[in-house]
Amino acid sequence: MRISATELAGLLNGKVHGDGSVTVDRPARIEDATAGTLSFLANPKYEEFAYECRASILLVSHSFQPTKPMKPTLIRVDDVYAAMALLAEKFADQLQQETGISDRAVIDPSATIGQGVTISDFVIVGANCVVGDHAFLHPFVYLGANSTLGANSTLHAGVKVYYDTKIGSRVSIHANTVIGSDGFGYVKSEGAFKKIKQLGNVVIEDDVEIGANVVIDRASLGSTVIRQGAKLDNLIQIAHNVEVGQHTAMAAQSGVAGSTKIGKDVLVGGQVGIIGHIQIADGTQIQAQSGVTRTTKDNDRLYGSPAFEYAKYLRSYAAFRQLPQMNSQLSELQKRLESIEKEIAQLLANS
Amino acid sequence: MRISATELAGLLNGKVHGDGSVTVDRPARIEDATAGTLSFLANPKYEEFAYECRASILLVSHSFQPTKPMKPTLIRVDDVYAAMALLAEKFADQLQQETGISDRAVIDPSATIGQGVTISDFVIVGANCVVGDHAFLHPFVYLGANSTLGANSTLHAGVKVYYDTKIGSRVSIHANTVIGSDGFGYVKSEGAFKKIKQLGNVVIEDDVEIGANVVIDRASLGSTVIRQGAKLDNLIQIAHNVEVGQHTAMAAQSGVAGSTKIGKDVLVGGQVGIIGHIQIADGTQIQAQSGVTRTTKDNDRLYGSPAFEYAKYLRSYAAFRQLPQMNSQLSELQKRLESIEKEIAQLLANS
């Protein structure tokens, strides 16, 4: 999307000051904007950046009074933040233009494809799949047999979805993520691991977003479930039969072992590990790099490996940093005690 | 595989009670089975679920006596667990039907392809590759030049195998895993990193299973080796020249640095890190999130970062949780000691 200052002003109901014919193709921060970008001055504390700003267009409020000369064409609007939010949507939308169904894609004749669906080059849609209206499958996506993808959902390049997966509407899954691989289940028998067949599937509800290079394993029986509105960052591991609750957010590189159930509105920090077969209660908050080894209570805040109460962990860790001094102090006390014991023995002998 | 109760009973040498014409297409747990699924009641403590069960077919033992009305068609068998294990194999097998060689795959004319091999759409098999009988290459697999894949091995969608990799028989590698990328080797010279060429390869022996989005780097010289029967979960990092021993299991998101040799029957927990150039002895067990920094002895059990004996770590960590109290106790002892010292000084002065 390349757009001129005059066109932008029309869109935003704003007023141009300067050359209306300059064009921009993307937004930028005021402190590192370059020619061809659009930036904005909303917070007065950034005003100094405005005079150095190399953006081609700068959005400002009607009340802004420059005190130095400025390079960008200005567009004055009523509410700078609202204008930027509107443009952010516009710039984002342009990136996902419906282009129909590529003849380099391979779509099983038994699949059902909705209206306005985009299926890019080198996509595979398996037998009996159902793809909802306006779903978007980027290149190299693999949607295994008997899977469902809801309306307005996006699978980015290289996402691999194994058979029988159910994905809701308005779901977004980023590049090279794997959904539905086998859970890690074996029994050791005569010294070798024997595989437990993983016969369940994965269910992803509406409004979920999943980052890149994530893995969500299929259930051994039943379903691994990601509930409505949950958000998963990159490189996360979700084991078989896990459930992630509504509106729960997990930061990058965290992992959850098998059959654990995470409640609603939980916040999981980066690189957190959660063991299997426990319940993480609604509203629990888990600090980055923690290792959670037991069921939690609502709104628990946890830290450490194994994790316990956040505030207590901080106190223990503060003391841990002082441990060498504590150790010296202890040795010194011991020496003083010994000398006291001698003196008392003396006193007792003398008394 | 859609199969009727009558057909199932024939297969399992069981007896149908109810409508023999109902069909199922997958197994489910008794507590969350839905219409069209097959479930089972083996453990009597689940009996209450049976009366609510919405499966179309339920496997029960000959001795089971229902005390309430039930919805599913029942199939009575001698051994419910054995019957389910048999069916699990059947359901799993159906998912990997040999379909021959896609004409959308690109197979170098110099490659040797065995009998009954499946090569899916958009697969690439490089020069001089050898693919064993009944191997299965899912879509978007890349098998680099001079690589070998043994009989009955499966590469799931998007697996990337660099040149010169040797993979044994009955190996399964899950989606988007990378085998044979360059090891991380540089020397710093005049302030910049100079790459050490990685000229070795990766060898994966028979009966290994590897999860999704794993990375196994090629050796700098020689081979990175995964020994027979080892099992690796998702998102694992195996650096150059590492060896993972026979029947060793590693949980998700663990990582092993260069040239470390892991023995047989080792258990590595999730998110464990193991430094380079050490030996992990046979039977070692490493607790999740540990960081192993030194060579271990047979059957060591380790915890912590850096890791030491499991039981000792638990004791130290229990004390860590009490550290603020220990600190207060220490301060209190110090005060009492000071007041004793004054009293003794007094006593000595008086004596």
Added chain:
Amino acid sequence: MRISATELAGLLNGKVHGDGSVTVDRPARIEDATAGTLSFLANPKYEEFAYECRASILLVSHSFQPTKPMKPTLIRVDDVYAAMALLAEKFADQLQQETGISDRAVIDPSATIGQGVTISDFVIVGANCVVGDHAFLHPFVYLGANSTLGANSTLHAGVKVYYDTKIGSRVSIHANTVIGSDGFGYVKSEGAFKKIKQLGNVVIEDDVEIGANVVIDRASLGSTVIRQGAKLDNLIQIAHNVEVGQHTAMAAQSGVAGSTKIGKDVLVGGQVGIIGHIQIADGTQIQAQSGVTRTTKDNDRLYGSPAFEYAKYLRSYAAFRQLPQMNSQLSELQKRLESIEKEIAQLLANS
């Protein structure tokens, strides 16, 4: 590359002892070389391996005097290390032979492709992309619209590059890595997460190498930047708006949260986590598995989670291992103190 002893000797200006017609196709370590490989004896302490060595060709120095019979054909050279380094380059180069542009690739007509570029089967190059001379795109690479790839850069199989990414010259990115996925940005509003559009991009400067299955998110506004000469190992997470400095190296499975700026010549160990919105000063060294939660000073050396000075952490951790004993010692002191207090009370009563 299959080459005979006679040809090798010509290349290295060396002298053949034995059968000049034997051929090799790859280098190997002296201790595990097999027929068909080339090995070398540079360090005299490996001499014993030489007599058992099964390589077809062995490079030795002019001064080497065998004391036992040997199987390989020998090639005597002036400097064994220099000869091996030369051959390592040769063996590595052969692996990336320019093969031109596959007619199974999809290249947007608006893209600009340099001289000597290799574009393999099933590669997609988007609209307005610019690909520099001798760049190499392996199979299943996706280069999103408006992206730039510099001269002599390599994208390995399955790399996914989102739109607007700028990649410099002599950059190498390993298989299935994702560049430019959305940053993890939401605001919670009425109980649900609302996405903050991620409108920035990723910039990767010259001479960067990135491992396999890495994720580098695009900036929310502005750019996520990997500076010249930085090296990233496998499975690393780089969040939106992060900057990684020149000649900085990060080991596998480490992660950096949003807007953190890492300086030059920093060394980050494996599985390290770094929180958002801090500065890691030039020359900082961070021990594996640490969690860095605050801005550092030049050449800081850090360890622990949360991390503090390396040497202090080691001392605290040594004391942590002794904590149960410290605890017993403390209890014992307390008992002795109590008995002293009684004795003093006695003495005071008697005095």
